[in-house]
Amino acid sequence: MNAKLNRIATVWVAPVLLGAVAAVVGSHYLPESIAEQAKRQAELVPPVYFTAVNVTLPSGSVMFPPGEGSEIANANCVMCHSTGMVLRQPAMTISEWKIEIMKMRGAFGAPLPADQVDALARYLGVVNGKKSESGPSAVDNQAS
Ligand code: HEC
Structure with missing residues (x-):
């Protein structure tokens, strides 16, 4: 029974744990998501509003x-x-x-x-x- 548990631990648990550690560490190196970029830029740049204007050119x-x-x-x-x-x-x-x-x-x-x-x-x-x-x-x- 012990031998079976040991095998399960080495074959499944160890890779899963390694994967979890790699995911946590790796997530810090992922590029910034588009939603995060938009949020950061919205904080930096004030909103810009466009309005229509009328221009009368000389005849x-x-x-x-x-x-x-x-x-x-x-x-x-x-x-x-x-x-x-x-x-x-x-x-x-x-x-x-x-x-x-x-x-x-x-x-x-x-x-x-x-x-x-x-x-x-x-x-x-x-x-x-x-x-x-x-x-x-x-x-x-x-x-x-
Ligand atoms: C194919 C395009 C074109 C046609 C057709 C044309 N021109 Fe020009 N003309 C220009 C350009 C480009 C300028 C601005 C030149 C510059 O800034 O030196 C200009 C400028 C001028 C100027 C301002 C003075 C100067 O030399 O910059 C006069 C006067 C002039 N043209 C007269 C005429 C006359 C008269 C005709 C009809 C025969 C004519 N143009 C046809 C392109 C043209």
């Missing part, structure tokens, strides 16, 4: 002011930026506008046909034009 004009050549500008100059990007620049002479248009074609790929450059420059010279050809140029020529 902008999507079309160039009507005039001879405005259709060229409307067709080629507003797919990348607003009309304001063009109209709120310092006034330029027609030849300076030509350089600016060539920059838009060459550097940025504006799809304007070459034979419309002059007509567009004349139009921009009217809506945002500078009379004198003298003085420093307002454009940096990056056309080529």
Whole structure:
């Protein structure tokens, strides 16, 4: 009978006891559970609440002011930026506008046909034009 008990002790009890010790010790080395992480972070970070806001943007004009050549500008100059990007620049002479248009074609790929450059420059010279050809140029020529 004693021999049977001894066998039970060695075969079953000892491994179970070893397993229990390993589980207690090992549990200290387990990664932090997601629930525990959330709890710890909730203590660190105050809650954040989002609310809806209304923003009124200034009105902008999507079309160039009507005039001879405005259709060229409307067709080629507003797919990348607003009309304001063009109209709120310092006034330029027609030849300076030509350089600016060539920059838009060459550097940025504006799809304007070459034979419309002059007509567009004349139009921009009217809506945002500078009379004198003298003085420093307002454009940096990056056309080529
Ligand atoms: C393919 C896109 C694209 C098209 C089309 C385009 N532009 Fe631009 N334009 C730009 C970019 C990008 C800038 C900003 C460049 C910079 O910051 O140097 C710009 C800036 C400008 C400026 C501000 C001055 C400058 O050189 O930065 C003017 C004026 C201008 N564009 C005029 C025009 C005109 C006129 C047309 C029509 C022929 C036109 N753009 C078409 C991309 C475009």
